[in-house]
Amino acid sequence: MARWEKYISTVRPEPGVINVTILVPAYPTVAEHWRQQLTxxxxxxxxxxxxxxxxxxxGERRSLALAPFGSLYKGQAGANLDECxxxxxxxxxxxxxxxxxxDARSNQDFGRDLYFALLHRVLSETGPCKRMELKNRMAWWEVRFAFQ
Structure with a gap:
């Protein structure tokens, strides 16, 4: 079982919609941040x-969100900024x-696991595809978040 399968579950309740449930203790600071913002x-x-x-x-959205922080945490081992x-x-x-x-570990684990959980759900709903088609397959699905 992949790491993301233990901590993030996905369901498609209707076409074009993915419900994502995140186990908060698996990603302590990041999942709590997302829970506060998305509920x-x-x-x-x-x-x-x-x-x-x-x-x-x-990239533009990331730059816009992180611009006010400048280089505040740059070069600090284990420090990250999480966007939600x-x-x-x-x-x-x-x-x-x-x-x-x-913390960098929680942030990077969460981002990677969320991406793979979404990717798995989209591919299980739309079937296999060539790697270059993947971004288009993931395009414009609505994502609804829940937290446990």
Whole structure:
């Protein structure tokens, strides 16, 4: 069983929608940050969230969100900045992502595991494809988050 399969589950409740459930203790600071941002009153701040396949757009969103921090954590071993929603997503409000300092391990594990969980769900719903088609297959699915 892959690591992500232990901590992140996905279900497709309807065409074009993926429900993602994240086990918070598996990614302590990052999953808690995402839970705070993507539930309750904060959820309204973002609106619907979609997978955006355009790497350039993801880079722009990441730069916009991280710009206020400059080089604040640059070069500090084990330090990372977590963006929520992550740069691979696009959301209705187009507000800059919320950024929170976190530990590098949790942040990198979470990002990698979330990507693989989404990838697995999309491929299981749409069938195998060539690697170059993958980004298009993941495009524009709505993602709804829940936390345990």
């Amino acid at each position: 309750g009153a904060n959820l309204k701040k973002w609106g619907r969230i979609f997978i955006d396949p355009a790497p350039g757009a993801a 929603p992550g740069a691979m997503f696009i959301w209705d409000s187009q507000e800059p992502a919320h950024v929170h300092p976190t």
